Amino acid sequence: MPMKRVLVNEPVCMGCHLCEVYCQLNHSTSSDLVKAFKRPEHQNLPRLRIEARNPIFFSLRCQHCAEAPCISACLTGALSRDEKSGAVITDEAKCIGCWTCILACPYGAIKQDTVKHKSVKCDLCQGSKIPACVEHCPNEALVFEEVAEVKSK
Amino acid sequence: MKTLVPPQFRVVRDPERCIQCQVCVNQCSFNAQYFDAEDKVVRTREENCVGCHRCAALCPTRALTITRNPMDYKANLNWKSGDIEDIWRQAESGGMLLTGMGNDKGYRIYWDHLLLNASQVTNPSIDPLREPMELTTYIGRKPDRVHVSADGVKLETTLAPQVKLEIPVMFAAMSYGAVSLNVHESLARAATEMGTLWNTGEGGLHETLYKYGQNTIVQVASGRFGVHSKYLHAGRVVEIKIGQGAKPGIGGHLPGEKVSADVALTRMIPRGSDALSPAPQHDIYSIEDLTQLIYALKEATNYTKPISVKIAAVHNSAAIASGMVRAGADIIVLDGLRGATGAAPKVIRDNVGIPIELALASVDSRLRQEGIRNQASLVISGGIRNSGDVAKAIALGADAVYIGTAALVALGCHVCQQCHTGKCAWGICTTDLGLTRRINPDIGAQRLSNLLRGWGLEIKDMLGGMGVNALESLRGNRLHLRGVGLSDTELEILGVRMAGS
Incomplete structure (x- = not known):
């Protein structure tokens, strides 16, 4: 199934971490950046991370694999594929924090939320037209594109 | 300490x-x-x-x-x-104290003492939104006389190579090594999109940018960095750099820290070595020597490209320019006191040279007096900040202008004068691979094109206001200018009348 994914134009990723900042904001219960970071009740983890070894920077997140090992590994069925977007998403109610998905993920793209004791990962900002990281990348190093099209470039 | x-x-x-x-x-x-x-x-x-x-x-x-x-x-x-x-x-x-960018002292900025005219009652102004406006400029040597065939259809005079500019604003010489490859790519792509030229500066042309050759001025400076046959043939114009407005009398100095592997390859020098351009061109000690280099380059390029000669605006610019035209230069570039640099001794940057407005006016006047103004196009640089400055420069006699600092500002430069450190946080004046990625050429080319597009619209608006529909009608037409707050001597050199007169 062709689906849109977040791709990194690595030569212009400058490791500013703003994708993380806006990811965290978009997954917060507050839409105010300052509150999302400062108030404990609104805090959460960014669902991506920056791999940095100067001069290389790379904004890494879930690849939403066609055959996702995390879905197969999940003990409770908390991870599943969203039929509409093709994204691998987490049902927090079902997640028991066993971290099996983290062991299974070949990209290291799933994080432990040790406060809520749930696994968190990129959901391509379900409900938004463009993922927050892409929208706010100051150098347009992140693009949201159909994978098939990108391969043909 | x-x-x-x-x-x-x-x-x-x-x-x-x-x-x-x-x-x-x-x-x-x-x-x-x-x-x-x-x-x-x-x-x-x-x-x-x-x-x-x-x-x-x-x-x-x-x-x-x-x-x-x-x-x-x-x-x-x-x-x-x-x-x-x-x-x-x-x-x-x-x-020595080193610095970057242009002169930041309070020397008079003559652009701010010149005002443009507009049509009222006795001649109609033109609305550029409704009527065609022409900014097209051809740079290169123009013939003394034109012969047309008897039927009046065919041009019989052989024209020297001409380069068409859609807008009379070109990107000034900034070398690869001083600025990053991403900056070069942004300039090259914007120049190509907008139908103008960009200039490689003295550090050669990276092989990935040869495809933009038709919009490229390739520079030959005293260090001859990156100069070879393929390079000369790649460009649309070849420019001999004698001097630079920010540091007249001094050659370029690229510190070894900025000579990365790719810069070294393009410049044809060892990696990490200082790239020091000699202060003079060691084969040019006279006007006759300049003739030799100009014709050597014309020979090397089969007389297909105009040869430009760039000097810093100094006290005797008018006489020097006359010699340059007679030596065979097709384009003369004057770089003024406020021209910028990637690195220069502060004392030179701040104290040597003359304002470009005065140099332009005196050179244009001199070449006219001698009847040789047609033999070379006149391009100026050093301190052009907006389209108003461009229009005033054209009215003072320039064929086109170069913008360097303005182009970098479009890319994000904040004019903090740290170019010589190689640590530019905006990723412009650096070759640090962790920093150069801060310029995304896709965005850079767009920002530069946008700037030129905006200036083009503004220039057309100013022309329309003056009641002319082609830039050619403004060129060297100093009656479209009036001076304010200037002495009689300044007005005389500028060839401009006092406002109100």
Whole structure:
């Protein structure tokens, strides 16, 4: 199934971490950046991370694999594929924090939320037209594109 | 030695807004921001801040303000803070003071004392939204006379090579090594899109940019870096660089730290070695020698490209320019006092050369008096800030202008004058591969094209106001200018009448 994914134009990723900042904001219960970071009740983890070894920077997140090992590994069925977007998403109610998905993920793209004791990962900002990281990348190093099209470039 | 120089800036952080995201820390290339891991807060080393605003521009909560450090000395109109601190710097280093960008002293900016005309009642102004407007400019040697066939259809005169510009604004010489490859790519792509030219500067042309050759001026400077047959053939114009407005009489100096593997390959010099251009071209000690180099380059390019000669605007520019035209230059470039640089001794940048407006007017007048103005196009650079300056330059007699600083500002430059450090936090004047990626050529080319597009619209509006529909009607037409606040001598040199007269 062709689906849109977040791709990194690595030569212009400058490791500013703003994708993380806006990811965290978009997954917060507050839409105010300052509150999302400062108030404990609104805090959460960014669902991506920056791999940095100067001069290389790379904004890494879930690849939403066609055959996702995390879905197969999940003990409770908390991870599943969203039929509409093709994204691998987490049902927090079902997640028991066993971290099996983290062991299974070949990209290291799933994080432990040790406060809520749930696994968190990129959901391509379900409900938004463009993922927050892409929208706010100051150098347009992140693009949201159909994978098939990108391969043909 | 303990420095006596106080921090130049203060970084004011609003604790209410700061979310400790550390974007400022990872974006500051001067180590002025750091994360205190023990207290888990971002802190500042103000002595390192250069006022480039990179941190403030990227701070997601706008928590940062950069202000001048309000350290007041005893009021003294002779000994200003900069003079005192420069002495301390030299007493501590024992060296020359280096700097970047153009002259920042208060020498008169003549553009701000010149005003354009507009049509009222007796001649109609033209609305560029409804009527065609022509900005097209051809640069290159023009014939003394044109012969047309008897039927009046065919041009019988053989024209020297001409280059068509859709807008009379070109990107000035900034070498690969001084600026990054991404900057070069942005300039090349914007020049191609807008139908103008960009200039390689003296550091050669990276092989990935040869495809933009039809919009490229390739420069030959005293160091001959990256100059070879393929390079000369790649360009649309070949430019001999004699001098540079920011440092007349001095050659380029690219520190070895900026000579990365790719820069070394393009310049054809060892990696990490200082790229020092000799102060003079060692094969040019006279006008006759210049003729030899001009014709050597014409021979090498089969007389298919105009040859440009660039000099810094200095006291005898008019006489020198006359010699350059007679030596065979098809384009003359004058780079004025406020022309910028990637690195220059501060004392040279701040004290040598003359304002471009005066140089332009005197050179144009001189070439006209001698009846040789048609033999070369006149291009000026050094301090063009907006389309108003462009229009005034054209009216004073320029065929086209170069913009360097303005182009870099379009890319994000904040004119912090740290180009010589190679640490440009905006990723422009650096070859540090971790920093150069801060310029995305897709965005850069778009920003530069947008700037030229905007200026083009404004120039058309000014032309329309003056009641002319082609830039050619403004060129060298100093009656479209009036001076304000200038002495009789200044008005005489500029060839412009006083406002009201």
